[in-house]
């Protein structure tokens with residue numbers, strides 16, 4: 001049966017966070033009476049996140065778990081979740097509670113409004129948003145955005161947080177089966193290869209990670225550079241024909 005929103009949670013070693021996150025997503029979306037499914041895509045976490053998630057799924061049919069054994073990273077986990085989704089609207093939220101799930105209420109309200117946007121991005125940089133943490137982390141995030149803007153100036157336009165890992169979009173706007181992201185940054189590929197008449201941003205305050213550990217490291221920055229180059233090449237030579245003909 002189709003649902004309105006399919007929300008993917010990519011996880012790796014988030015057993016201490018996934019229960020609370022699912023509870024908060026569920027109560028937020030029930031509050032606005034939105035029909036939804038949660039798809040947890042776990043890369044066979046050593047802390048058995050998949051097992052905790054399967055326990056949640058056994059109690060709530062709206063929750064499903066995909067356990068991958070040869071994971072190809074965060075961004076591909078999101079795409080694999082979307083490929084197995086039933087919703088008209090797709091979304092992603094981190095599994096470590098850094099993204100406040102209550103923001104989904106405003107994001108969903110906007111995308112579902114008459115002539116609403118095709119994509120709503122939760123932004124740390126829009127007015128009212130915030131990005132706590134070490135200064136060096138903020139500098140790295142800013143540098144990544146500057147670089148993306150330099151490579152895709154026309155497409156990224158006025159989008160303040162093109163690196164956000166928290167967004168929802170209309171399924172028809174992206175060629176889900178043609179996405180081939182590398183590494184961490186799924187939104188960039190979604191913006192470059194998708195078709196959007198209107199883009200909206202909602203501010204949010206990024207939380208500190210309370211439990212579990214970060215998986216970002218220098219390797220991710222190397223993948224990011226490679227991804228930028230590959231995406232540029234695809235944009236120039238291969239974008240035509242990636243949307244299936246109606």
Ligand SMILES: Nc1nc2c(ncn2[C@@H]2O[C@H](COP(=O)(O)OP(=O)(O)OP(=O)(O)O)[C@@H](O)[C@H]2O)c(=O)[nH]1
Pocket residue numbers: 009010011012013014041042043071072073074077093094095096098165209213214215216
């Ligand atoms: N399935 C899957 N999920 C992943 C992978 N790497 C990270 N994740 C999940 O993706 C989300 C974001 O990862 P984080 O390590 O928190 O990355 P981040 O938020 O950019 O970095 P921090 O600010 O340091 O937390 C979390 O839910 C992780 O558990 C992966 O290889 N596979």
Ligand SMILES: [Mg+2]
Pocket residue numbers: 094096098209214
């Ligand atoms: Mg995080």
